Amino acid sequence: MSNGLGRNRVEPATGHVYDAHSVRPRPAAGLLVGHVAVALAADSFNVTILFGPSGCGKTTVLRCLAGLERPEQGVIRYGREVWFDAARRLCLPPQRRDVGYLSQDYSLFPHLTVEENVGYGLRRLSAVERGGRVSELLELLGLTGLGQRYPRQLSGGQQQRAALARAVARRPRLLLLDEPLSALDAPTREQLRRELRRWLAALEVPALLVTHDRLDTQALGDQVVILDGGRVRQKGLVEEIFLRPASPEVARIVGVDAILNAEILSVVDGMAEVLIGTSRLQAASAGVRPGKVYACIRGEDVALVTEPGDAGARNRLPGKVMSLTHEGPLVRVLVDCGFVVPLFLSRQACAARELREGMSVTTLVKASTIHLIARE
Numbered sequence: 001m002s003n004g005l006g007r008n009r010v011e012p013a014t015g016h017v018y019d020a021h022s023v024r025p026r027p028a029a030g031l032l033v034g035h036v037a038v039a040l041a042a043d044s045f046n047v048t049i050l051f052g053p054s055g056c057g058k059t060t061v062l063r064c065l066a067g068l069e070r071p072e073q074g075v076i077r078y079g080r081e082v083w084f085d086a087a088r089r090l091c092l093p094p095q096r097r098d099v100g101y102l103s104q105d106y107s108l109f110p111h112l113t114v115e116e117n118v119g120y121g122l123r124r125l126s127a128v129e130r131g132g133r134v135s136e137l138l139e140l141l142g143l144t145g146l147g148q149r150y151p152r153q154l155s156g157g158q159q160q161r162a163a164l165a166r167a168v169a170r171r172p173r174l175l176l177l178d179e180p181l182s183a184l185d186a187p188t189r190e191q192l193r194r195e196l197r198r199w200l201a202a203l204e205v206p207a208l209l210v211t212h213d214r215l216d217t218q219a220l221g222d223q224v225v226i227l228d229g230g231r232v233r234q235k236g237l238v239e240e241i242f243l244r245p246a247s248p249e250v251a252r253i254v255g256v257d258a259i260l261n262a263e264i265l266s267v268v269d270g271m272a273e274v275l276i277g278t279s280r281l282q283a284a285s286a287g288v289r290p291g292k293v294y295a296c297i298r299g300e301d302v303a304l305v306t307e308p309g310d311a312g313a314r315n316r317l318p319g320k321v322m323s324l325t326h327e328g329p330l331v332r333v334l335v336d337c338g339f340v341v342p343l344f345l346s347r348q349a350c351a352a353r354e355l356r357e358g359m360s361v362t363t364l365v366k367a368s369t370i371h372l373i374a375r376e
Contacts, residue, residue, distance in 0.1 A: 047200060047207045049217045049238065052227035052253060058210040062176050065208070066101045067094035078174070100167035100175040100205070104182055106159050108151040115147035118165045137165040140202060157188045168203050175207040181216055193219050214255050218242065226250050244371055251296050257342040262295040264288060264372065271367065277339030281315045283370035292375040301369035302343035304333065305362045315365040317341065321357050324350065335363050
């Protein structure tokens with residue numbers, strides 16, 4: 001079977017997840033996107049991110065898992081339980097999958113109060129049990145005192161918290177979150193980004209979260225699945241994927257600022273001599289052999305000096321400032337060092353250095369921060 005998602009395809013998963021520090025498998029709730037398993041540990045809290053550009057299939061995968069859309073082919077399996085099998089014409093309805101779903105627009109019932117929204121799925125509980133569960137969630141999510149308000153009387157952040165409370169009220173075995181922070185303004189988004197991870201950990205529900213925001217991914221996720229064009233490009237721990245993308249396509253998706261054609265000239269004791277443009281650099285080889293490669297450099301890993309001296313970096317590249325572009329509180333500086341090096345400085349740092357186009361500077365790039373990808 002192919003790994004395309006162009007036909008809303010989701011296929012079966014393995015039943016185990018391997019801990020990063022052990023080779024012994026733990027029981028897991030396995031989901032598989034394309035032919036790559038998304039393994040969610042059933043005995044511990046875990047957040048898996050579906051990450052990629054808009055239109056790559058992230059929300060479609062989430063809605064298929066929730067039972068809100070029906071794939072045309074393939075299988076969806078959670079552990080040993082089959083949720084969908086096209087060949088057998090089997091499709092478990094959403095209410096029998098026992099998942100919580102938080103959509104982008106929150107979808108709160110406008111005619112119900114916050115308490116009524118949160119308790120909507122708890123009708124089988126007694127009034128006392130229902131009230132206790134609702135009060136517990138309102139306190140956890142910082143909504144105490146707002147239970148009698150209607151959604152229109154809440155701020156965007158309060159609506160998001162109310163929707164999250166409703167999604168987890170029934171203690172689902174899996175929580176699906178579709179761009180949970182996308183509808184918020186920047187200050188609220190930054191605040192709730194910090195709090196959402198804490199809430200999810202307190203709820204102890206394995207979660208699958210969709211986003212195209214790099215900061216959301218790094219702040220919230222344990223592992224990440226990179227999607228692009230309806231296909232899985234790479235999966236693994238968040239830090240591993242962002243620091244060591246497996247291909248130039250993944251490097252672009254995760255926001256690498258410079259992906260450069262390069263050539264490894266030699267490798268000695270794990271350190272490669274790399275030719276990029278007209279400049280020679282040292283980089284950790286990480287098993288890549290001499291030959292054509294891509295060299296990935298993040299602007300945040302590049303430093304700049306205007307005075308000569310030894311700053312301890314293995315790669316010191318003299319060059320000239322090509323451009324300065326203001327991006328919020330930071331300035332993107334492009335420097336011609338025989339190839340274009342990007343870096344970021346604060347506005348204050350630019351002013352203190354009196355940076356201007358054409359100015360001679362030196363960039364510092366540590367060998368350990370240059371990621372090399374073999375060019376097939």
